Amino acid sequence: MYNNCKGEFKGLVMKEILWKAARATTVPHFIKAMEEMIAVDPRACNWLCERPPIHWSRSHFDTFPKCDSLLNSLCESYNSAILPAREQPIISMLERMRLILMQTIHKRRDAMMRSKHPICPKIVKRIEKTKDELHNWIPRWVGSDHEVYGPNGMQYRVDLVNKSSGCRKWDISGVPCVHALASIKFLSQDPFNYVHECYKVDTYLKCYGNLLSPMNGRDLWPETDNPFMLPPNVKKRSGRPKKARRREPDEPQDPTKLTKRGVKMRCSACGTVGHNKRRCKQVIAPMRRNANATTNSKATPTQNTAPRKAKQPMVRKNATPTPHVGSQQSKATSSLTINNKGNFGRKVGFVTNSRALSNQKM
Numbered sequence: 001m002y003n004n005c006k007g008e009f010k011g012l013v014m015k016e017i018l019w020k021a022a023r024a025t026t027v028p029h030f031i032k033a034m035e036e037m038i039a040v041d042p043r044a045c046n047w048l049c050e051r052p053p054i055h056w057s058r059s060h061f062d063t064f065p066k067c068d069s070l071l072n073s074l075c076e077s078y079n080s081a082i083l084p085a086r087e088q089p090i091i092s093m094l095e096r097m098r099l100i101l102m103q104t105i106h107k108r109r110d111a112m113m114r115s116k117h118p119i120c121p122k123i124v125k126r127i128e129k130t131k132d133e134l135h136n137w138i139p140r141w142v143g144s145d146h147e148v149y150g151p152n153g154m155q156y157r158v159d160l161v162n163k164s165s166g167c168r169k170w171d172i173s174g175v176p177c178v179h180a181l182a183s184i185k186f187l188s189q190d191p192f193n194y195v196h197e198c199y200k201v202d203t204y205l206k207c208y209g210n211l212l213s214p215m216n217g218r219d220l221w222p223e224t225d226n227p228f229m230l231p232p233n234v235k236k237r238s239g240r241p242k243k244a245r246r247r248e249p250d251e252p253q254d255p256t257k258l259t260k261r262g263v264k265m266r267c268s269a270c271g272t273v274g275h276n277k278r279r280c281k282q283v284i285a286p287m288r289r290n291a292n293a294t295t296n297s298k299a300t301p302t303q304n305t306a307p308r309k310a311k312q313p314m315v316r317k318n319a320t321p322t323p324h325v326g327s328q329q330s331k332a333t334s335s336l337t338i339n340n341k342g343n344f345g346r347k348v349g350f351v352t353n354s355r356a357l358s359n360q361k362m
């Protein structure tokens, strides 16, 4: 969603506020972030209000699924896995997907069976990381609940029985937040006992316990009486079907190439920053002067005709066909028509210039 938003409302400030609103776990914090956004750009707030926050802000997420993911990387990795299968015929596609699933389930199950901790490793890492912030929070025990005080007057209520914290992080994700960890530490208990069931290795192994069993090749499949399966009638669209992923506006269109964004252009002719050789005044000005000199030289026919005759066909090829009058006159008219014509102006102008230069030398 941020990528859609960034097309219309650009800027680092907007990005930070949008992410702040998305990461906010409580409604008051979400409203505060939206108020900040109104101060920066009210249109962006209107744009966001059309999209229900239950889909993009943690503050409105349901506490049942125990998922606090804000990114759609899950479906993108699924898409990238089935990408080669997508363009195959139906049976081959399903076969390929079955193979991917069969291997993935087996691999995941075996990796987790090696785990010695009762909780999945990523959650263990997350809790260990949260423990680093514990020194900021002081719990006060009142009955069965805790009141946890933190920096900037922040204060949350932690309910260890219902596994809930005032910040809602624990409720949404199922992993104890820093406030819960402070209370758990206060009671000298093991924080891993407070992690939701879904993050336990046993649950993981139950999910991945149903392996897809290997099967024989197509020639050994049992035959059916059902009619032969035909591909669907699909109208062929014009053009080549698109395979490449649509890239984001700020993503490089060709990942193998480095962007030129931020690189200062330096002229190879004069060495100054800010323009290149094509727009260089030191290159263009003498060229113009020479072009004028050739048009003016029409009046003073004092040049040698021998080299001009040799180069004339090349010039006439690009210029409009002009009737022959004489070698000198035709040369002058050709340079004039070239100056009036936009298309060949530069290329042919350069040719006339070189001719003029050679003439001047002689």
Ligand SMILES: [Zn+2]
Pocket: 156, 165, 166, 167, 168, 169, 170, 177, 178, 179, 180
């Ligand atoms: Zn909390």
Ligand SMILES: [Zn+2]
Pocket: 267, 268, 269, 270, 271, 272, 275, 276, 277, 279, 280, 281, 282
């Ligand atoms: Zn220059």
